[in-house]
Amino acid sequence: MSHSPDFTRDRRGWFYRALAPDASCDVLEVGDAFASNWFSNVVRRDLAEAAAHGSSPFDMVLLHQSLGGCTTLKSAIDAAHRLLRPGGILVVAGENRLVSARRGARSIARAPRATGWGLRALMSGAGFERVVLYAVYPDAVSPVHVVQADRPSSREFFHAAFRTRRRSRWSPVRLALAALTELNLMPYLQPNFVIVGKKC
């Protein structure tokens, strides 16, 4: 399937385009369909099926709130690794296990679900390098902000976000949020994240 990129029709998926080397790279899209707004060479196929039957290698695999027919997150990441060219990028948009358990029915069935730390370990263990975790707002489908979980960026972002809220200086909630921000735990406590890794 090939389309001319359309930047204006639907802005969902903008961060995937930001991550990609260019708009003409070969993309395997798993989950909701909107990559074709941003890329000209998009294949939509079940991940498990593509991995089982062989497929041309891709520059980018997008697992958007879906395991693509795989039974576990680990098997999905392994399958994606097999389908990528060396240097190819895997992007997983999923839910935070720490938070999704509290959200109950609002969680998406079969969405990739793990803690930020767990997902990082899975990606590294599967052979991905330069693994970077991002917290997303307000959700993974149409994030307004994407925040790299490393301390300098996440600290600035969350401090700025909390400054706009009206709370007294010594409010326990404010103090707790400030402490979590200083400890750089805030990105790991957000409901949704995107994790990106490059195949070695």
Added chain:
Amino acid sequence: MLAAAREALVHHGVLGPSEELPPFFAKFGGNLVLGMLVYPNSGEFYVVKVAVQSGLDREYRGLSAAYAAMPRNASRPLGLTHHRSFPVLVSSGIRHKPLIPLHGRGSVQSFESGIKAFLATSVRAFRTLPGEGASSGLSEALEHASTLTPWPDWHAYLERIAPEVAILPRIPQHGDLSVNNIGVAGGQLIFFDWEDFGFVDLPGFDLAVLLLSLNDFDVRRLVVRLRTPSLERRLMQNGCVSLGMTTDLLLLLFPAYLSLFAQMKDMLGYGPEVARRAIAALTRWLSTEHAPDSRSAQRSAFAAH
């Protein structure tokens, strides 16, 4: 886009040639621009904008003009370059607090004096810049608004304001001087987001947008605030002094400002919702006592205060 951002940072000497893109957070703006705040180890941070479809020339021009005229109130532009077919604008970041909420009397006074100074500086420093001309765009903007707003007096209104507009100096406007685009750092106001700079050069436009944004584009609330002693009323009075125009003229031009705002947002690709909001505000304005055909009533209402 991230690769283009990294290459631009290397180009401006912020990163070494082999350094990775430092930690960042990003937002994809309504005008199809990826805006990033990038945090290298140096302790400073940088604002990087990557445009998907449009250029960033206008913003670079605005930011450069602003930094030259008021270096304490605008971030320093490092340059506009092209990488991987994307225009990329890099500027140094300024750590600031959001303007809203305004806390305490000192904060309000500092806001008022900062806006007054901004308007005075813009009159002095920007009027010599080559603007793209609001006078030519004004009639188109009003014509466009007339198709969306049922008001029978559009033609008469244009005829009425034309001689007033003709004698006003052309001063390129910031274009989106909403409270969201103003921060506070070291007691100074910091003005951000110059991407709409110079699209409108009709004086008073920035002040009108600021007054509207202070009231979340709720025209009825603004009208009440302008009628009574309030921050908005003081901003209008002091702002008009800085701009060298009367408050009557500013109020007369409000439909023109809103029409230009709607047209600009529509043309610059902000999506229909923003333009719709401006048109809704315009429709509201024309239903208040400040509609241009009830000027006598308006004058008496303001004179009473």
